[in-house]
Amino acid sequence: MATHFKYIILGGGVAAGYAAKEFFNSGIKSGELAIISKESVAPYERPALSKAYLFPEGAPRLPGFHTCVGSGGERLVPEWYAENGIELILNTEIVKADLTRKTLESSVGRIFEFDILIIATGATFIKLTDFGVEGANAKGIYYLREIDDADTLFEGVRDKVGGKAVVVGGGYIGLELAASLIINKLDVTIVYPEPWCMPRLFTAEIADFYERYYQNKGIKIIKGTVAAGFESDASGHVNLVKLKDGRELSADIVVVGVGARPLINLFKGQVDEERGGIKVDSYFRTSVPAVYAVGDVATFPLPLYNDKRRVEHVDHARKSAIQAVQHIKASEEGESIAEYYYLPYFYSRSFDLSWQFYGDNVGDLVVFGQRDPLVPKAKFGAYWIKDGRVMGAFLESGTPEENKAIAKVAKLRPEVESREALAASGLDFATNV
The missing domain is CATH 3.50.50.60 (FAD/NAD(P)-binding domain)
Structure with missing residues (x-):
């Protein structure tokens, strides 16, 4: 029934x-x-x-x-x-x-x-086994989507403190979990095929800050290659990651974030x-x-x-x-409501970093602010300009008021005089729109 x-x-x-x-x-x-x-x-x-x-x-x-x-x-x-x-x-x-x-x-x-x-x-999550990667069913290879996955990963991390962790993927999951893993005193290496991290959103200029910041925290980064296979010990637990470029990485834990x-x-x-x-x-x-x-x-x-x-x-x-x-x-009730009018929004937090992005990352990039990762609380941002209008806005370490200001800019898409003037004005441009 x-x-x-x-x-x-x-x-x-x-x-x-x-x-x-x-x-x-x-x-x-x-x-x-x-x-x-x-x-x-x-x-x-x-x-x-x-x-x-x-x-x-x-x-x-x-x-x-x-x-x-x-x-x-x-x-x-x-x-x-x-x-x-x-x-x-x-x-x-x-x-x-x-x-x-x-x-x-x-x-x-x-x-x-x-x-x-x-x-x-x-x-x-997309699994490496979906691509036929050799040895990808080994124990100690983790994915993250649901709370059961997080509990399993948490236990794995706790058992391998002081060991080596390899993170496969340089997107949200990869970057956020790499930060958590090194906080847990693991030796962390991130591997991804793209020329820089977060390639669907970041440009090379923006990614450079985060890559250098992570490296200063002790995280090693290997770009331009992928995990092509894994080896395991006698118990079936992963102990080696084989990269497509021929390099091999010892591993006690592997975390995979290659998309969904x-x-x-x-x-x-x-x-x-x-x-x-x-x-x-x-x-x-x-x-x-x-x-x-x-x-x-x-x-x-x-x-x-x-x-x-x-x-x-x-x-x-x-x-x-x-x-x-x-x-x-x-x-x-026989009534109507307004259509969905969505402003794309993405954010991330790791270590003491916190960035927000609004709008569309199309057009020419204009970067402003301090992009030296060795500077405490470095604050910088970017605008994307197309046909003389702001299409998207990004800000690292902004206050709630500043984040609201860049969201407003992305939604209104104001005209700009020049890229040079926009770069010079930086956050002042957003707060005055």
């Missing part, structure tokens, strides 16, 4: 928690809403896992970072869902979805029926797709009536740039979930 809910949120990540809170704010009856998640815990702020979970002292643990504390909101502990008539169906993997019949089926054959579905399945892919296989052939995600409109409606998709899986209109994009970031996960629920509730 099927279990019926008026609303089902499929997925238990950031978007699910924010959607549940918005349903509560909008008014739902007890028993109308369920969250179905394969994880064992209530929705939580996933960025905590790479930014601070591995700290040797004072590391965050649940229930401290359940949603919605990441945006300054209420912390929704498991009891909150029960008290408000929202059913948390955890440890439940959905293996089949029939969007026409409005049913979901779990791995143990349990059937769930819905009137309205929000797909919030997020993304999962959206979890949309359940819906293949049932919804329209675009640019690797589920195609949605400005209200996050899919091509199937009464089915929405939010967060990492959604390819949505970005009117600021007359474009469509899929964004893997916590800020978009939160805001897209809220937009979808507001549209659902407004539609039930």
